[in-house]
Every structure is written in C-alpha cells, then in structure tokens.
Amino acid sequence: MAVKNLHRPLFLTIWLIMLTFYTAWVILTTIPHLAKYNIDFWQQSLIDINLLTKIYFLVMLIQLVGIILLWNWRKIGFSLYAICIGVACLLHLISIGFNVFNLISIGTDILISIHAISLVILYIAMVPVWKNFK
Numbered sequence: 633m634a635v636k637n638l639h640r641p642l643f644l645t646i647w648l649i650m651l652t653f654y655t656a657w658v659i660l661t662t663i664p665h666l667a668k669y670n671i672d673f674w675q676q677s678l679i680d681i682n683l684l685t686k687i688y689f690l691v692m693l694i695q696l697v698g699i700i701l702l703w704n705w706r707k708i709g710f711s712l713y714a715i716c717i718g719v720a721c722l723l724h725l726i727s728i729g730f731n732v733f734n735l736i737s738i739g740t741d742i743l744i745s746i747h748a749i750s751l752v753i754l755y756i757a758m759v760p761v762w763k764n765f766k
Contacts, residue, residue, distance in 0.1 A: 644757040707765040
C-alpha cells in the first residue's frame, strides 16, 4: 500500500508547533504552581486542590496526545484538543471559585481567551486540508 504524500500548509505547521510547545510548557512549568491559588475557607472542604492539579495534569497530557494525533493527520486529535480546552477552562474556573470578581480578573480572561482563540485558529487552519485528515 503506497503512502501518499500529504502537504501540510505552512500556517497549520507553524500553529501546530506553537501548540505543541505551549502545551509542553504548561505541563512542565504551570502544573507545580497550580495548587498555589488563594481559595476561600468555604472552598477548602469542597475542593481538593491536589486532585484538581492531578486532573489538570492529565488533561494537559491528553491535549498533547491530541496535538500529536493532529500531526499524524487524525481528526480525533482535534476533538481531543477541543474537549481538553473546555475541561481545562472549567478546572481553572473551579480552582479560583465562581466569584464574579475573580471571573473578571485579567488572568482568568487571558487564560480562557488564549484557549478559545487557539481552538478557533486551529479550526480555521485545518479547514482547507480537512479532507486529508482520517
């Protein structure tokens, strides 16, 4: 069976490289600091920060697997990436609490915006070559 030569557009290649490095950076540097959030007393009994850290670490590993699958022209990689972004944003909101003042903070807005924008840009970059994905 002959392997067909699939041409990946330059923008998609650059974007996948950036997503790979970003996810690897999050795994290597942000995970140890995730438990340092200042949580209110009432949340201490409801939320186990160590559990959230482990779940977030697992989500980032699955996101990295999704990106690797995208490198290998697999559609399931996009689905994994999209689900992981949703779960990561939800975990971030849970870790800081659903307080209105926390939700309008700059850090939360930037984190959620980066994830959402990266998903939209990835989809736009994939549309022209969607037929190449299996």
